[in-house]
Amino acid sequence: MIHPHTYIHPNARLAQNVKIDPFTVIHHDVEIGEGTWIGSNVTIMEGVRIGKNCRIFPGAVLGATPQDLKYNDEKTYVEIGDNTTIREFVTIHRGTNDRWKTKVGNNCLVMAYSHIAHDCIIGNNCILSNSSQVAGHVIMGDWAIIGGVCAVQQFSRIGQHSYIGGGSLVNKDVPPYIKAVRTPLSYGGVNSVGLKRRGFTLEQINQILDIYRIIYNKGMNVSQALEFIEEEFPATDERDEIVTFIRESGRGVIKRHTKGGSDED
Structure with a gap:
């Protein structure tokens, strides 16, 4: 299930039935849960914890050091929940000493070219559409959806069951259960359909x-x-x-x- 052209550090811990395609690199202190598939040309750096039955598509980079000048090489983590899909060229950075980890919950879909920065907490059943850019320390509640090409400023909070329209700049908190649309980002009604x-x-x-x-x-x-x-x-x-x-x-x-x-x- 692991291609011979894949590099896996000797102290990485892989559960049963993990499938890894060629030219992927798994660094030390990585844990990967049972049934997870990792595509080709993926880089998983130290401190990453991936749950069961996840799908990591080609080109993703998980666990790189945070883009934060205050980071001082402290031991931090990325946690990915069960049944989460991470599409092509997604980047998810480790935490800093603020929260010590960046976390993505269970049953999430992070679409291609999206970025999740240090110390973000993404809830369960969330969707980040293509090219979503989420800055550091953002909290996103369960079942929240971000449309494509959105930019979320650092320290923002996105409430559970909310929906943010594509192309938005999120520079204020988005309360739960609503639709956030227009420019500047505004209340657009309750997310009744969702x-x-x-x-x-x-x-x-x-x-x-x-x-x-x-x-x-x-x-x-x-x-x-x-x-x-x-x-x-x-x-x-x-x-x-x-x-x-x-x-x-x-x-x-x-x-x-x-x-x-x-x-x-």
Whole structure:
């Protein structure tokens, strides 16, 4: 299952049924889970942990040192969850002493030419479309989707079940369950289609819609809106996730689109 033209360091730890194609290089202190396939011309550097049944396509580079001048050769890691697919020429860098690791969860799809920088935490079931560029320290919640050719600034947070339209610059936090679109990036409604596909009930979706109407359409400031939501809406996981996310946002969340912006829509 391992081609003779592949180099594997003697202390790399490979589980059963790992398949590695020719001209791939596996450095020391690497762990690869059972059933994973690694294509040709892949470079997996030290400190990488890859789960079970992953697919790593040709040209990917995992575990290179971070592009951070503060990095001082400390021992850090990249962790890739089970059943995750990493397409051609993706780069994922190790962490720094901020989080000590960069992590991509289970069942993710990272499409070709995407980059995930140091100390990012990508949740489960996420999709990063072609040429997504994610800077350091970004947190991305479960089931979030980034459209193609997006740029996410460092320290941004992307909420669970959110969708970001292709070609966007993400320089504010994106709350959970919404669509983020236009230029500058703005609230574009609730991601109702995605939520239905994932089994959310109509009652859950309607509550999310009502909460975001308060936040974006009623003319309240953020503090007023969150207080109103906590007083007037019954406690649910979705309500609490939205309130906590916005309250803990350090750089603020994206705003509602207003006329006069650069987007003609």
